[in-house]
Amino acid sequence: MADTESRFQEELGAEDLADPREALAPHREHPSAKEYIRIGVILAVLTALEVASYYVDVNTSVLIPTLFGLALVKFVLVVLWFMHLRFDDRRYARFFVMGLALAATLYLIVLISFRAFLV
Amino acid sequence: MALAIDKDGGSHGGEEHQTTTGLPSTKLAMWIFLASECLLFGALITTYVLYRGVSKTGPYPGDVFDIPYTSVSSFVLLASSLTMVMALVAAQKRDVVRMRLWLLTTALLGLTFVGGQVYEFTAFYHEGLSLSTNLFGTTFYVLTGFHGVHVTVGILMLLSLVGMSAADRLPDDAAFPVEMVGLYWHFVDIVWIIIFTVVYLIPTGPDVVR
Numbered sequence: 303m304a305d306t307e308s309r310f311q312e313e314l315g316a317e318d319l320a321d322p323r324e325a326l327a328p329h330r331e332h333p334s335a336k337e338y339i340r341i342g343v344i345l346a347v348l349t350a351l352e353v354a355s356y357y358v359d360v361n362t363s364v365l366i367p368t369l370f371g372l373a374l375v376k377f378v379l380v381v382l383w384f385m386h387l388r389f390d391d392r393r394y395a396r397f398f399v400m401g402l403a404l405a406a407t408l409y410l411i412v413l414i415s416f417r418a419f420l421v
Numbered sequence: 422m423a424l425a426i427d428k429d430g431g432s433h434g435g436e437e438h439q440t441t442t443g444l445p446s447t448k449l450a451m452w453i454f455l456a457s458e459c460l461l462f463g464a465l466i467t468t469y470v471l472y473r474g475v476s477k478t479g480p481y482p483g484d485v486f487d488i489p490y491t492s493v494s495s496f497v498l499l500a501s502s503l504t505m506v507m508a509l510v511a512a513q514k515r516d517v518v519r520m521r522l523w524l525l526t527t528a529l530l531g532l533t534f535v536g537g538q539v540y541e542f543t544a545f546y547h548e549g550l551s552l553s554t555n556l557f558g559t560t561f562y563v564l565t566g567f568h569g570v571h572v573t574v575g576i577l578m579l580l581s582l583v584g585m586s587a588a589d590r591l592p593d594d595a596a597f598p599v600e601m602v603g604l605y606w607h608f609v610d611i612v613w614i615i616i617f618t619v620v621y622l623i624p625t626g627p628d629v630v631r
Contacts, residue, residue: 335510342503349499353492356622366623373618377611384506384607386600391444394452401456405463418471 330389341383348376451601455608462612465567466619469560476555485545486621494537495617498572501530502610505603512599520595521583527606528579531572538569561620568616571609578602 352372382388387395440446508523550558
C-alpha cells in the first residue's frame, strides 16, 4: 500500500514537502486586485476587437485566424490568471491540459474525417 | 513522504485531512472535472461545426443572430469573471462583507446573462427557429442551452456560498470554497469565449445573410 502510494506520488511528481500545509498555499502568490483588473481590461479590449472585426469587410481566410487568435489569447489569460494555473502547482495544469489536448485531438480528427472546415 | 492537508471546502467546517498526492483533493478533483467538461463541450461545438451551413430550410444564423445584443451578453459574462476573482481577493483578506457583495454581483451578472439567453431563445422561436426546425436550430439550442444550464448551476453555487456565509457555515478562511466555485465559473466563461467566436462571429457558409 505504502509502495503504491509512493509510486503514485512519483508519477505525479509530488515533492517531498517539509510542511504538508505548503500544498494548500499557492505555488506563487496569487495576483493582486489591481492585476486582476488589468487582466479584465485587456479581456474587454480583446472582446471589443473581436466584435469590431465582425463588421470589417475582410476575407474569411484572414478573419477566421484573427478571431481564433483573439479567442485563444482570452482563453489563456483567463486560465492562467483568473484560474491561477500560472501560480498554482503544475500538476493541476497537467490534468487540465491532458483533457484539453485529448478533446482537441479527438474532435480535430472528427472534423478532418468529415471534411468540415470553418472556411 | 509527501502528504498534504486537504481543506474540504468548508463542508466539514474547514476540517483538514491528509492526501497522498500532496495536493488538496477537492481542487484536484475540480480540475479533473473541468478537463472532462472539455470533452463534453468539445463534442457539442464539433457537432455544431459539422452541421453548420448544411440546413436546407431557414431560419439561418444570419436571419436570427443579433451580434450587438450577444456582444453585450459576452461582456457581462466576462465582467462576472472579474467580480469572481474580486470575491476571492476579499475572501483571502477575510473581508466577509465584500466577499458576499462580490459573490452577489457575480451571481447577478450571471443571471443577466441567462436572462439574456432566455430572451434570445424566445426571440429566435418567434422568428421560426425551434429545436426541430433544422440542423442549425438543433445544434445551436443544444450547445448554447447546455452552456446556459452550466451558468445556472454556477449561479446556484454562488448563491449557496452567500447563503452559507450568511448562516456562518463557511470556515473563517473562506478562500478555498470561493476559489473552487470560481474555477467552475471561469471555466463556464472560457467555454463562452469559444462559443461566441465559433457560433456567432465566424460567418457561416452559403446560407448566411450578413
